[in-house]
Amino acid sequence: MMNDRAYALFEEQQKDRGISLSEAKEKLKALKIETPSWGYGDSGTRFKVFQQEGVPRDPFEKMEDASVVHKLTGICPSVAIHIPWDRVDDYGKLKAHAEQLGLAIGAVNPNLFQDDDYKFGSVTNVKAAIRQKATEQLLECVDIAKQTGSKEISLWLADGTNYPGQGDIRKRKNWMYECLAEVYEALDDDMRLLIEYKFFEPAFYHTDLADWGMAYNLAQKLGPKAEVLVDTGHHAQGTNIEHIVAYLLDEKRLGGFHFNSRKYADDDLIAGAHNPYELFLIFSQILDACRDSDPNVRKTAEHISYMLDQCHNLEPKIPAVLRSVMNVQTQFAKALLINFDEVKKAQEDHDVLAAEAAIREAFEIDVKPLLCAVREEMNVPPDPLKAYAESGYAEKILARGKGGASW
Amino acid sequence: MMNDRAYALFEEQQKDRGISLSEAKEKLKALKIETPSWGYGDSGTRFKVFQQEGVPRDPFEKMEDASVVHKLTGICPSVAIHIPWDRVDDYGKLKAHAEQLGLAIGAVNPNLFQDDDYKFGSVTNVKAAIRQKATEQLLECVDIAKQTGSKEISLWLADGTNYPGQGDIRKRKNWMYECLAEVYEALDDDMRLLIEYKFFEPAFYHTDLADWGMAYNLAQKLGPKAEVLVDTGHHAQGTNIEHIVAYLLDEKRLGGFHFNSRKYADDDLIAGAHNPYELFLIFSQILDACRDSDPNVRKTAEHISYMLDQCHNLEPKIPAVLRSVMNVQTQFAKALLINFDEVKKAQEDHDVLAAEAAIREAFEIDVKPLLCAVREEMNVPPDPLKAYAESGYAEKILARGKGGASW
């Protein structure tokens, strides 16, 4: 078999490089990537949402699609939900449905940007009553998390302004803190609040939580259960995201990721599709932190929640999610092959070329043999996309018709 | 009267600077800014369109709103329309309605981005049948222009791709040319095709008409009736738009503008609200070209179509349009006060500071006295926004309710 020969050669080559595949395999099996319920529904741009046939019509069907992704990859056992998009009468029923499918409910994502009341801000609204309403909606999410067994609230606020003068930036900052302090209090001790930031959109002048510094400072003030969530599409052009990742790891405040890729703004494309090296470098920082002498840095690095947060405007949803998951897995696998001892040695020698080469070498490796081996050991198909194409699921869901869930 | 004293002082100050107000006034009276029918309707981001009460429900009501803007400013006598958004059974009737309101139908803007068939491209679609459909829709727009007395087709294509490999870039380029050549042939001799370009969105990997160079080259190939339209929000960060304007003027290929402002991407905010100096510098290039020794450069500069193209996601539509028009008028007025002889003199002396100061000085002037005087002579209110607030029109249109036209 060609695959066996490829793996044998791969193993030999890695051994030569001083890399143990058994450890890499363990880490690959332990990797978990949460998929978002809204990733299975219709989405688009402000210009047009093209509807696809077969998108799920309710949270239960979204779970079914997500379970297909998990069955084919083995590494997507939880599903993030959006409230109110995924509001149901009986969360126990949704949880049971998920569990039956081999899934758990993941992060609960409050949506505070589509109610007319939030037009000028939710937790940063100048009107106390609206801030109160927003706080209650956040508390509802904490409650839903408790009902569904979720341990995470993933908070992205669309709050901001479009014009100078529109809002009182400092007051809004303080109002946000007040609301979130109330929410923080409601968290169980084993829950966490993941605070996401964004450079711009939908606010076009100032965004209340505009960058990692604002999210971090807020988390610091709230307490140890609050951490920062990095969405890879939410930065200014040129921003060194892996630097931010390293920084937050060192501060023990990195809680999670929303993966997606972009070339321009928050394009929300398939993770790893554009500039895949960036995703690899993010993982190189995380894996480096897993070797830190400080156990709290290590613990932070090991407890990061990896989630997708994407729009599939043109392509069919389930294979696009599969592809994203596989892209993330691929870059993670490559980063596992970095010889960090070599990197450190070169750093100590001020040997720029050797240090760069030691990182880059791992990126150039084709990890398909490793991933095939891991998938085999996990009893999932070696090529999840092919398996999906052959499964007949895509054809089956066409019966749902057009006009399913969208965001 | 304070206003009279202000104007007297203003006139004296400008005389001292060697600026004749009579010429400035003539140019201010001749300035025309076209407003877009869609600017009066609901718009938003991909996250949410907040509906406003009172937005027009059909093209006829849009004309009514536009006529209010023209009545209050005196400089907005035409209205751009979007097809199919403004499709009506009888364009003669729409034209008559507009004329009764003192308006003309302006540029016809084909919309080739919301039909399901155009999901993967319109005139650049790999399927010949779809390209043919798109061409026919463009020809329909030429026909509508002829029916409504419009002399301009304003073409923005959303065509592009989201991922490497998705499209054959070179073939798409040639298909586009083929379609537009057919459309070009249908134009009357006194019509023009304005070709707009855009850096990105809704396409997130490549946009078929991505920059001025692609639009310009296409216009060159099509012929003298094709010109470039510059939308101020459609460039990469940092792009020197006034340089592009000067360049296109020199090539006699600048046909029009879509004004709006932005801080990040194509934010489509009120024109002149962000970085107003940029708008002033654009006009400084245009007015400089009006003094060129080449009559064809002068003619190009004098025949530019100025149009707004904006979204008013949060603010009420009509006053936002008024404000935009006034911002454009204000920066145009300031640019009229540049002493170009001083600029040229400093340029010849390599006197960087004096050259910069000669341009900047005009920007620092408060042109309210000049605008008040011009408005008085034009029999429009000195403060159009105040006049609108007092007119009762905003209250009157509330009867239209929510859920009017949107894009």
Add this chain to the structure above:
Amino acid sequence: MMNDRAYALFEEQQKDRGISLSEAKEKLKALKIETPSWGYGDSGTRFKVFQQEGVPRDPFEKMEDASVVHKLTGICPSVAIHIPWDRVDDYGKLKAHAEQLGLAIGAVNPNLFQDDDYKFGSVTNVKAAIRQKATEQLLECVDIAKQTGSKEISLWLADGTNYPGQGDIRKRKNWMYECLAEVYEALDDDMRLLIEYKFFEPAFYHTDLADWGMAYNLAQKLGPKAEVLVDTGHHAQGTNIEHIVAYLLDEKRLGGFHFNSRKYADDDLIAGAHNPYELFLIFSQILDACRDSDPNVRKTAEHISYMLDQCHNLEPKIPAVLRSVMNVQTQFAKALLINFDEVKKAQEDHDVLAAEAAIREAFEIDVKPLLCAVREEMNVPPDPLKAYAESGYAEKILARGKGGASW
């Protein structure tokens, strides 16, 4: 006199707007802008430093040039110095020379980027000996500050890397803290450490202090004498600088500014020359904070150190500095004319258009009459640039020849 009439009218107009000029004048007289010794010397790009005749040959001559700027503006009484560029044998003598010229020594700026030892980092270098050397150079600067009566160390670190893997980001972060903690200890109680950040350059992959968040977090850890310094040219494209300013004010951690303008990267052009509205909006946030109910926010806003940090690659140095000072003063004056009560009222009403208009209105005012009046009361020339041109100083310094100080 036209000027008197202009001022009378101006006063009346402002009174009508509810603005008291006496308060504005007091604030304008209290404004201080520090000029940098290196701004008077030669500078350029990596491609070429064009030498100018007459640039100062030593720190003493730099003080002389700076004193001319202060004499002509009345608001530039201190001069920032760079060590080692401004190293002298006897700092008492430099201080005395400055005082004789009516100047004080301002912020001491350690230069940790031109010694060969710092090629791979100064306080973040992997070699302990080099970190120690850098720390000692910082301590030398603290000592120089004490000798010259300066109360500020203004710290910009060029430290960073060009390639992935080149440096251990987390270790470098901790080394930096260790070094600066030692420096912090050496500060007198009335001194402060201003920590500057920069997006990129000269490091092209990661910069150890890359953004406000990293500078702020470091300041938090060091203690109350450490504050953040904002250089207006050190951000990613599109960054909302005034938001950062407001944020740091609310956190009581904004210590100072390096003013300059840019269109692309850290272009270090004349302050306020590009996008002057941004400078105005920065001041609008500061002046708004001066009205905060929290006395500590007010105190922070009132104790900001304003400094220029620019390169005059093409234009003569002294008039370029004058122009920069005047641009800053102009935007500050405009911001003083904001009717903040109107802004707040509109914010409370969610009246986006009125709020934006209340801010923008002040920007559109021509403040020349106000500045003339203030200059007259301060006994400085109404037009500092004209006075400089007529002073003969530019001709006098030509005797210095070419080849003076550069950076």
Add this chain to the structure above:
Amino acid sequence: MMNDRAYALFEEQQKDRGISLSEAKEKLKALKIETPSWGYGDSGTRFKVFQQEGVPRDPFEKMEDASVVHKLTGICPSVAIHIPWDRVDDYGKLKAHAEQLGLAIGAVNPNLFQDDDYKFGSVTNVKAAIRQKATEQLLECVDIAKQTGSKEISLWLADGTNYPGQGDIRKRKNWMYECLAEVYEALDDDMRLLIEYKFFEPAFYHTDLADWGMAYNLAQKLGPKAEVLVDTGHHAQGTNIEHIVAYLLDEKRLGGFHFNSRKYADDDLIAGAHNPYELFLIFSQILDACRDSDPNVRKTAEHISYMLDQCHNLEPKIPAVLRSVMNVQTQFAKALLINFDEVKKAQEDHDVLAAEAAIREAFEIDVKPLLCAVREEMNVPPDPLKAYAESGYAEKILARGKGGASW
């Protein structure tokens, strides 16, 4: 031997994918990458040029270093020169020296940015005498090309302005054309003029040749011997460079590349070090054009001049050049493995995922076995960097000391 097994497996895998290695090998052997004489000298940022021991002291030593790169890679047989940096008394002697080393003189790069006369522009200077001087310097370069057997003039102009008003943009545009038309006339029929553009730096307001559109339009006007040169670091953030490449190929106006990589501005880092996928996508467009039905498109794609244009500020020069060459070769090799028939098929089916996957699949392949095999067949070392380290050349050139050539 592991390498043999790796190659055998590689060949089998590619055969399975329908890729013939014999064709790929031919193309890899035919690939030529020109190295720049200035890449071997000292360079830095405006903050500091760190001098390295052993950099060449004159053009002859630069050739020697370049010959080492060619000996080790087999694909760098020509060297670009910069005038006046590489001005020598006897170009015949320089040519002979190069030839003895197995090299040819490549593109002649006029430097019109370091003479004091060019401070305010060279071919766009308002002074006719300076434009004339610049033209003569360009003609000198044409003459040097003729003397050295070079067939290319590679023109990058630093011309531009720092402030609005500083220059007359339209006049400068026309002056540039006039000068270059004169230079164009001097070209032999088998020579070409490669016109490079740049977004910004050293000019910080407007750059006379700011983008591909301006370079292309100029080339169109000059004639068929003028083509556009793309420097990968000279674009606004986010620009889709491969789109520009495809566009210029379709117009038969793409003449050459300056390779280097960047994260921020024109960082001039090792080619392919940052975002290597971009380099791969550029080659994917070129190789796609090599299959075009239009023989002129094919011819254009096959006659592109590939050159490096980089600064090695921190790392040793020769290995950094080697690494750059190998990075370019690697991405070229990967692009050769794209199954374009699959891509086209997916495009025709509007199968976004399959099209993207067909491109991406090739990027994920580890091409080391292929490169080793090619190098073996070319009689160069399988690992050029290792061979260089073992060659003793780095130690030998230390005798040159510090302070060699720089730019």
